[in-house]
Amino acid sequence: MRNPTTHILLTGATGYIGGSVLTNLLSHKLSDTFGITVLVRDAAKVKEFRTLGVKAVVGTYSDLDLLKRLASDADVVFACADADNLDAAEAILAGQKNRYEKLRTPPTLIHT
Numbered sequence: 001m002r003n004p005t006t007h008i009l010l011t012g013a014t015g016y017i018g019g020s021v022l023t024n025l026l027s028h029k030l031s032d033t034f035g036i037t038v039l040v041r042d043a044a045k046v047k048e049f050r051t052l053g054v055k056a057v058v059g060t061y062s063d064l065d066l067l068k069r070l071a072s073d074a075d076v077v078f079a080c081a082d083a084d085n086l087d088a089a090e091a092i093l094a095g096q097k098n099r100y101e102k103l104r105t106p107p108t109l110i111h112t
Helices: 016-027 043-051 064-072 086-103
Strands: 006-011 034-040 055-058 076-079 108-111
Touching (some): 006 016, 064 086, 086 108
Parallel strands (some): 076 108
């Protein structure tokens, strides 16, 4: 595996939409260039994701500082959990703003 060139944050990876997104990312022809991080609520699932080559971070949409930090490390954010959580969406956007201000490269947010 090469060093990842595209850093991806995915929330909702254990759900229907997020799981489908993750499956497609892992089977993508450029998947070896992806560094995928998922946010999970259940620490027991960390090992499962690790076996797929995915970094799992334990947290929830209530962990606003964590969401902001994770989003600031991502080129692309797929927000596939709790679309109605305004505080979480704002934390993700704040993280992406920080990334842009630091790198001057616009990040991407896909919010479902």
